[in-house]
Amino acid sequence: MVQVDNLGRILEEHPFAEGLEPALKELMIGCAANERFEAGQFLFREGGDAKKFYLVRSGVVAVEVHAPGRQALTVETVDDGGVLGWSWLVAPHKWTFDARAQTLVRALSFDTTCLMRKMDSDPILGYQVLKRFVPVMAHRLHAARMQMFDLYGPGKKG
Amino acid sequence: MPDRQAVIDRKDLGALFTLLADEGYQTIGPKPYDGAIVYAPISSPEELPKGIGDEEEGGHYRLTQRGDAKLFGHTKPVQGLKAHLYPARQKLWSAEKAGHGFRVVKDAAPQPRYAFIGVRACELSAMLVQDRVFEGGPYVDKGYAERRKNCLIVLVTCDHAGNACFCASQGTGPDASEGYDLKLAEVVDGSRHVFVTEAGSDKGRAILSKLSKQDAADGDVKAAAANLEAAAKGQKRAMIAGVAELLAAKLESPHWEDVAKRCMSCGNCTMVCPTCFCSTMEDATDLSGLKAERTRKWDSCFSIDYSYIHGGPVRNTAGARYRQWMTHKLSHWVEQFGVSGCVGCGRCIIWCPVGIDITAEAKAILKGA
Amino acid sequence: MNVAMQQLADPMDIRPFRIEKIRKELADTFTMELVPEGGGSFAFKPGQFNMLYTFGAGEVPISISGDPADPSKLVHTIRRVGAITQAIGNLSEGMAVGVRGPFGTPWPVEEAFGSDLVILAGGLGLAPLRPAIYMALANRHRFGKVVLLYGSRSPAEILFPKELEKWRGRFDTKVRVTVDRAEPGWGGHVGVVTKLVTGAGFDPMHTVAFVCGPEIMMRYGIQALEQAGIDSSSIYVSMERNMKCGIGLCGHCQWGAPFVCKDGPVFRFDEVADAFKVREL
Structure with missing residues (x-):
């Protein structure tokens, strides 16, 4: 199928696919869709059902948190080559932040209901996908800790 | 001849x-x-x-x-x-306000x-x-x-x-x-x-x-x-051989914490040590605010302010400060100046209020190796 | 007085400079342009620092943030954090400060000719790196890629924003800026500075990196550079320690065997990597 071939090429270009066997890529492509978001559009909203994740091809996605009476705060941006969203892996599978396109964003999205089913029946695929998500989670945790520590203060002599 | x-x-x-x-x-x-x-x-x-x-x-x-x-x-x-x-206090210069600036006068x-x-x-x-x-x-x-x-x-x-x-x-x-x-x-x-x-x-x-x-x-x-x-x-004490290399490798020895339990951070050892050279600057003005003076005075690596950078002192614990003194004296000094900073006079032992003995500490660190 | 004469003079003697211009950079940070009282110039290498004296209050080590190609003025960027920097901050144009220096080791800009250059700065750490950036851009043709990665707490705390924009506008230079947190309206990256290293597009086998910022930021920044494949012998850092004399005679800035004031502040990372690991050294 032409579409799958195209998606396959797109997946191929993303760092996520590095070292992934063709057969597994094939399985993933079966759950994938090519998406496009205009600047300002939300990819997902806090509290919504997390039934997707995104491989960002180009553009910048802001991960935001909002509170009444306060301006929304961007806690992280994800851009070219990045992976967005892992709430689908963790019960109760609800998004914990808002994700908003800061620029025009092109991304490959994955239907995680579809993918999870394949991962359950093919543990090798399951392992390979998780192996790529654990570093994403670890980096987020590390980054959150560093932000909590406030890297830049007290600052450099100057 | x-x-x-x-x-x-x-x-x-x-x-x-x-x-x-x-x-x-x-x-x-x-x-x-x-x-x-x-x-x-x-x-x-x-x-x-x-x-x-x-x-x-x-x-x-x-x-x-x-x-x-x-x-x-x-x-x-x-x-x-x-x-x-x-000398423990050395006046480096004085300065006088002059117009928008100041003029430095050297003795x-x-x-x-x-x-x-x-x-x-x-x-x-x-x-x-x-x-x-x-x-x-x-x-x-x-x-x-x-x-x-x-x-x-x-x-x-x-x-x-x-x-x-x-x-x-x-x-x-x-x-x-x-x-x-x-x-x-x-x-x-x-x-x-x-x-x-x-x-x-x-x-x-x-x-x-x-x-x-x-x-x-x-x-x-x-x-x-x-x-x-x-x-x-007749010498009853001796520094162990190879202490410079030993200490360089023992910056994380648990023994530093042991010394910290005894060391009072008083700095006596640094004051009586004939090679300790650390100093700080003291700047002051007279009551009129028109004259200022700069004095260099002995300082000690045992004082908490010694390692202060904004945000706080680098060496917060007595163990870290004792380690600084002893490793500097016996190990880093060799790298810095080509000789040990310790001449074996033993004054630091005599004038330590709790009798910490640098030769015994070196042996203890060796044993703990 | 030229540099050669300066070295003959007593290094503890201060040289009076007049404050020509003061520019507010951030809420607590300002830049001063100084000229020697009675004329003359001030030559320095990027990464070096001066001891700045203000009447009666004392001295503080401050790195030079100006252009090494322009010795007619001395430029310092200073954050008001202690009694002395507060006192300097209270001075106005036309008043005088005392200067001793320049002291310390420079960023090895010339040694990096022929390689890609990555500059990784955090917070006010951009100030000691600015002279190296000026020098690198003035010699742009001698480098492969030039990449500037800068992290700050928030958009309001970005140092030298106009220059960052200007450098970003050059086609031959990649500038990536990230902040820890931002409100909508900020169009740039949000996240820790280490994240900028991935995808920065340098050739790790032929790259020299200069890193400056708070110590913890440098540690994590270096981790990211090494992960990207840059050898620790190609990474340089600028250290901060307490300094009273600037010439290796007061003892305060010792960091293991090196005196940060005369053996640093710029060190090749592989030579100090072990010291970074020791707490309270």
């Missing part, structure tokens, strides 16, 4: 003081003061600690009566000569000319160490360099070891082979009281040529040698 040895009789020693004074030197020597022996200005041998010895141990120091007439029968004064060569007073009498080998070694610090690098401390160049050193060899002494293991005593102008060995045998004397420099030879002296007798030279041997062999 070493200079032929001569002896100066005790009764002729006064002439040395007079001669040095005539040549414009301020004579500094050991003197009993307030229950201790200190280096102080003295003008004749009568002010030397005649018949006085000292007793030393970890956290312990007392003067004793020797029961003889020796003038240099003590081990070492409580403070080294750095107090003269690198042009000439540096003193000291003749140090009764310098021990460890003391001299400490001076040679400080020479490397203040004169050996790209930046020279001009005041120190001038005072040092001006000074004359009359070394007196030791006739016994103090309980805290460990110069033999550091190779810094009890004898000295260079760096002095005159070297005296005091020999008392019944009524005979002489100083076996040797010149170590042209300055020393010139002085010696003007003093009344006789050729040394065999017995004098033998007695002087025996005294030196006793001073070397």
Whole structure:
């Protein structure tokens, strides 16, 4: 199928696919869709059902948190080559932040209901996908800790 | 050829003081003061600690009566000569407000000319160490360099070891082979009281040529040698070999925490150490706010402010501060200046209020390896 | 007085400079342009620092943030954090400060000719790196890629924003800026500075990196550079320690065996990597 071939090429270009066997890529492509978001559009909203994740091809996605009476705060941006969203892996599978396109964003999205089913029946695929998500989670945790520590203060002599 | 040895009789020693004074030197020597022996200005041998010895141990120091007439029968004064060569407070300059700015005024007073009498080998070694610090690098401390160049050193060899002494293991005593102008060995045998004397420099030879002296007798030279041997062999403490490499590898030894339980961070060890050179600046204005002054004063790595960068001190714990002192002295110093910063005088042991013994700590770190 | 004469003078003597211009950079940070009282110039290498004295209050080490190609003025960027920097901050144009320096080791800009250059800065750490950036851009043709990665706490705390924009506008230079947190309206990256290293597009085998910022930021920044494949012998850092003399005689800035003031502040990372690991050294 032409579409799958195209998606396959797109997946191929993303760092996520590095070292992934063709057969597994094939399985993933079966759950994938090519998406496009205009600047300002939300990819997902806090509290919504997390039934997707995104491989960002180009553009910048802001991960935001909002509170009444306060301006929304961007806690992280994800851009070219990045992976967005892992709430689908963790019960109760609800998004914990808002994700908003800061620029025009092109991304490959994955239907995680579809993918999870394949991962359950093919543990090798399951392992390979998780192996790529654990570093994403670890980096987020590390980054959150560093932000909590406030890297830049007290600052450099100057 | 070493200079032929001569002896100066005790009764002729006064002439040395007079001669040095005539040549414009301020004579500094050991003197009993307030229950201790200190280096102080003295003008004749009568002010030397005649018949006085000292007793030393970890956290312990007392003067004793020797029961003889020796003038240099003590081990070492409580403070080294750095107090003269690198005074504890040094005014660097003053400044006056002038228009929108200020004008700096430097004191042009000439540096003193000291003749140090009764310098021990460890003391001299400490001076040679400080020479490397203040004169050996790209930046020279001009005041120190001038005072040092001006000074004359009359070394007196030791006739016994103090309980805290460990110069033999550091190779810094009890004898000295260079760096002095005159070297005296005091020999008392019944009524005979002489100083076996040797010149170590042209300055020393010139002085010696003007003093009344006789050729040394065999017995004098033998007695002087025996005294030196006793001073070397009588040492109860020793620094372990290879301590520089050991400490460099033991920055994370749990033993530092053990020392921290005893160390009071008082900084006494750094104040009495004859090589410790750390200083800080003190800036102040007078009440009118029109005149300012900058003073350099001794500082200690045991003070919490010593390592302060904004945000807080780098070395918060007593263990880290003791580690800084000991590893600097015995290990990093070698990398910085090519020699150990410890001359084995043992003053840090004597003046530590809880008797922390740097030689014992080194052994403990070795054992914990 | 030229540099050669300066070295002959007593390094503890201060040289009076007049404050020509003061520019507010951030809420607590300002830049001063200084000229020597009675004329003359001030030559320095990027990464070096001066001891700045203000009447009666004392001295503080401050890195030079100006252009090494322009010795007619001396430029310092200063954050008001302690009594002395506060006192300097209270001075106005036309008043005087005392200067001793320049001291310390420089960023090895010339040694990096022929390689890609990555500059990784955090917070006020951009100030000591700015002279190296000026020099690198003035010699742009001698480098492969030039990449500037800069992290700050928030958009309002970005140092030298106009220059960052200007440098970003050059086609031959990649500038990536990230902040820890931002409100909408900020169009740039959000996240820790280490994240900028991935995808920065340098050739790790032929790259020299200069890193400056708070110590913890440098540690994590270096981790990211090493992960990207840059050898530790090609990474340089600028250290901060307490300094009272600037010439290795007061002892305060010791960091293991090195004196940060004269053996640093710029160190090749592989030579100090072990010291970074020891707490309270």
